[in-house]
Amino acid sequence: MYGRTACQLVKEFASGDEGQLVSFNSDLFQQVVAECSQHHLELQSLIRKIQEEGLDIQTARNADHYGALIHHLALVRNKRCLMAYVYNRAETIRNLVWKIGHVLPQEIEEKLCHAEEEHFRKHSTALKSYMSKVLVDLTVDMVPPKDPYIKVRVLDDIGDGILLSDDKTANFACHSMHLLKRTDAEQFISRGQMEELTG
Amino acid sequence: MASSSGAEGASLDDYDSLIATTDVELLKRAWRNEKAAPEILRFEFHLISRVKEQIQLMEETVEEKSSGGNNPLSVSLYQMDLDRTLFLLRSYLRIRIQKIEKYMFHILKTEELWNRLSKDEKDFARTCTGDLNRHLEETVLSKLPENYQSVLKQSVISEEDDMVPEPELDTFVLCRSKEYLTGIQLEDGPADDRSKLFEMEPGVLHFICYKSIKALVESGKIDLL
Known part of the structure; x- marks a missing residue:
């Protein structure tokens, strides 16, 4: 047909x-x-x-x-x-x-x-x-912010020497936990390399 | 006693109206309207450029405070305020871009909507439409017979563009009026109800068809929620 x-x-x-x-x-x-x-x-x-x-x-x-x-x-x-x-x-x-x-x-x-x-x-x-x-990055800040910092756990070996927005570097070894600026962490979370720890 | 409470009330009102006209509050309103409206609204050009300047100022303040060895709590409060404003700005621009992505063909050929975009949004819409056009042409249209290759029309015998997705203006929205409005023509419901005019008290919530209040949203008399 x-x-x-x-x-x-x-x-x-x-x-x-x-x-x-x-x-x-x-x-x-x-x-x-x-x-x-x-x-x-x-x-x-x-x-x-x-x-x-x-x-x-x-x-x-x-x-x-x-x-x-x-x-x-x-x-x-x-x-x-x-x-x-x-x-x-x-x-x-x-x-x-x-x-x-x-x-x-x-x-x-x-x-x-x-x-x-x-x-x-x-x-x-x-x-x-x-x-x-x-001059605005629209891909971050997808949810309204509560706190400028969030707790995250690294799920993937991202490595060290990652430059953060406050000009400090961090070592994101697998399974380590960090308190990061939300805007810094968001890109890793969307790629599945970090998870946000709530509560 | 009565006079003092009256003065207090007045100063509270003043405070409220002062707060309600700060740029961040205006941005919040524009953002809410944009978020709830099914079609793209006028770009708040002056507001956005003012907000951008303020964000820059706030960033400088935060920088200054955090390097000046200030109380970390107060720095983090400034930072939080900044983050919230930044979120509003980003979300506002993002919602608009997503609307453009969704209805680009319709916006591009409707002059009224086209004039609501900022210059950069126009550039973006133009590039996007070109890209999508090329993509559709490459995958589908070039493989179809000659008379059926238009993106906008089903075939050459269609008199108007009948393949363009348009926003649904019949959807219902929540809204609130700032002043007493009367003579609103309802565009939905049974035919004999339509001739009746609808009125709105200030501050009362209504759930209403977007089409009926479209002009009032555009003129800023009604806020969407």
Whole structure:
């Protein structure tokens, strides 16, 4: 049936958790694109047929006209599905900049197609250029601050000699605990290298 | 007795109104409105540049106090105040950028919305739209038949742009009026209710369709929560 593959593609995206990505389904994607070309060929041949019969394409209301219309509508629907798939994935990808920063971890990068990686890079650059113009870093301070300092535990061996904003360096050995400025700690927390200790 | 309590009340009122017009408080209002409104609001250009100057001043104060061997508690209080203001500023700019990310095609082609952006936001929106356009073209549109390659239209026979996501202006928002307002036309509800005009007392909370009070939010008469 026309449009079923495209519907599968959209369902695949919609059934995933919000903000989570699955691998780009290029197989299904290609199938829908091929379906579009097929619709277009049939649409054109029907239009040609109407013209050969000497009928006016604007006013003819015969079987061929409605056949052509079905192909046109199926094509438009497929386009909407393809666009929705790519557009919504792109939106999720752009949101990753806010959630995990400008560098994508390996396991997420594997799920993107080449063009999507490119889009992420370009968007991250655009955002950086905006932030450098307004002189404010927007990727820190995601939650309202209660205390300028927070207690954190290091989960990953980040190493020593990390420069903090008060010009002191710290040694973030694995499992060590620190009292840090929230703005200093936030970047490590979003990358999963530290956890905040509450209570 | 009565006169003294009256004076006290007046001075409290003065204090309240003084506090309510500091730039941080104004920023908080702008931030709340921006956060609650479904569409992007006018960029508070003068307010933001004043706040930025104040943040710089506060940073200098903190620096001075902490190097001057002052009481660490007072330094940390200054720092906390600074952090809160910085958070407001960051969050305000961030919400706007995220709205631009979400509705860039719509903002770019609607002049009224476009003029609400700051210069830097315009640059950002332009770059972003270009990037997304290229991305969509590369992955989908270039593979489709010729008449179906527009980003904004489903096909060449669409008369208007019918593929542009727009913000939902029918959503409900919580709001509070600062003064007595009357003659608000409700845009929702049963058709015969719509002709009735709605009034708002100052300080009373209302849960109302954003579309009906859109103009009042824009003119600053109503605050969103």
